[in-house]
Amino acid sequence: MKIIALEPIPILVPLKQGLTTKTAHGEHIDSPYVLLKVHTDAGLVGLGEATLAPRWSGETSPGCVAVLRDVLAPAVIGADPRDVRDIGLRVGKALRLNPFAKAAVEMACWDLAGKASGLPVYRLLGGRVRAAVPMKMVVGAFDVPRAVALAKRFLDGGTRHLKVKVGLDPTQDIERVRAVRELAGPEITIGIDANCGWSPATARRVLQELQAFDILFAEQPVGTDDPRALAEVRAATTIPIMADESVFTPQQALEIVRLGAADILAVYPGKNAGISGSLAIAEIAAAAGLCCSMGSNLELGIATAAMLHLAVACPTIDSESYPGDLLGPLYHEADMITERLTLGPELALAPEGPGLGVELDEDQVERFRDRSQP
Ligand SMILES: [Mg+2]
Incomplete structure (x- = not known):
């Protein structure tokens, strides 16, 4: 199995009313995150998520989309996502810092490794x-x-x-x-x-x-x-x-x-x-x-x-x-x-299905897609 494409999806999801939060870093009212689909030649798709907060890791949603598309995709396309350690090395060599973008790729590869073997990631x-x-x-x-x-x-x-x-x-x-x-x-x-x-x-x-x-x-x-x-x-x-x-x-x-x-x-x-x-x-x-x-x-x-x-x-x-x-x-x-x-x-509880054990809700993706980004 080989990775053939990374598909970042910027989203903007509000916090529930009454549950917006406040810390010494500031207020958190909505979440400008990036979901990631890692496509493979086997037809399996791995899911990742980058939870971006500029005041936390220095990463932004548009920056993460660009990094996934321009830096991390070339580093992992052609690799076998089940070799998760190798993916981590490739991603680490291609880019300094940016932990949340790197984590999105890594978790999507764990998801693929699990889906390919029929086992939940915790196994x-x-x-x-x-x-x-x-x-x-x-x-x-x-x-x-x-x-x-x-x-x-x-x-x-x-x-x-x-x-x-x-x-x-x-x-x-x-x-x-x-x-x-x-x-x-x-x-x-x-x-x-x-x-x-x-x-x-x-x-x-x-x-x-x-x-x-x-x-x-x-x-x-x-x-x-x-x-x-x-x-x-x-x-x-x-x-x-x-x-x-x-x-x-x-x-x-x-x-x-x-x-x-x-x-x-x-x-x-x-x-x-x-x-x-x-x-x-x-x-x-x-x-x-x-x-x-x-x-x-x-x-x-x-x-x-x-x-x-x-x-x-x-x-x-x-x-x-x-x-x-x-x-x-x-x-x-x-x-x-x-x-x-x-x-x-x-x-x-950890989900019991193969991989991460979750499926993307495409209706929610359409509803919360961040259309301010190209
Ligand atoms: Mg803390």
């Missing part, structure tokens, strides 16, 4: 280590009444694990977390995510105060320029520190380990240039005695399916201790696939 990754994946929902960095209303909506729906976005005004951050803890009671786990928003001094002070609210983890309290600052913040708190924006690559994971800068590494295929990249980081974490947690860039159905196959197959992505962000489709008006994934309220 190709070594099989299951868990039947289902505990998951959490995310409360944006809104004012207290709106944050509490959102948390109540999730808890009323059966959610057991929450992440609260912080990293803007420290006083309001503390009030938001306090209010959500008061609403949730002691049984619900609550983590926080500052998305690089605090200075090291603010992070040390705020985490000291937040220790009173039984916080499961503190994600990316400070920025990414100096991982030693993250290590200093970690040394000043009893709350486990999760590195997210600091860990796109295995090399960065190794640096975090060397510096003792985190307890948990957030991984997901988009950020890590593919499932293989997430697994490489998970191996580093395991060897260092750390664990990983499944992060998210608010994926739609295809990329969430890739996350689910990874999540059930990788023991180091410890969703029992740190529930995963397997939630993107729940926040969007459409998931772009024909059959909804099983997501929550407590557990998410």
Whole structure:
């Protein structure tokens, strides 16, 4: 089987009303993503998805379309998509950075490898280590009444694990977390995510105060320029520190380990240039005695399916201790696939069909295609 063409499809999908989100990186109201069809000479089509956010990875939707068409297509056309490692090498040699574009190609090749063999991707990754994946929902960095209303909506729906976005005004951050803890009671786990928003001094002070609210983890309290600052913040708190924006690559994971800068590494295929990249980081974490947690860039159905196959197959992505962000489709008006994934309220399931186990919904593609692009 050989790859004969890459077909990028730019889409623009709004978040559901009331579920637009807000972090220290800004507001997220709609998702300018790129879906990818990888066509083969066997007639099989592999599906990928690039969840692009300029403030996150520096990638844009038009840039991703151009990269897929002009740079990555020539690098993989003629290759056998079942040689997923070889595809990863080709893509890595052809282009620096751009992890989300690379991940779209890689996940489409896992999809093809699975479809060609009749096996779900998690089987190709070594099989299951868990039947289902505990998951959490995310409360944006809104004012207290709106944050509490959102948390109540999730808890009323059966959610057991929450992440609260912080990293803007420290006083309001503390009030938001306090209010959500008061609403949730002691049984619900609550983590926080500052998305690089605090200075090291603010992070040390705020985490000291937040220790009173039984916080499961503190994600990316400070920025990414100096991982030693993250290590200093970690040394000043009893709350486990999760590195997210600091860990796109295995090399960065190794640096975090060397510096003792985190307890948990957030991984997901988009950020890590593919499932293989997430697994490489998970191996580093395991060897260092750390664990990983499944992060998210608010994926739609295809990329969430890739996350689910990874999540059930990788023991180091410890969703029992740190529930995963397997939630993107729940926040969007459409998931772009024909059959909804099983997501929550407590557990998410990997699809059982061959490959990623999802099919593209062509009606949704027509409805949400980004026609502002040529
Ligand atoms: Mg995060």
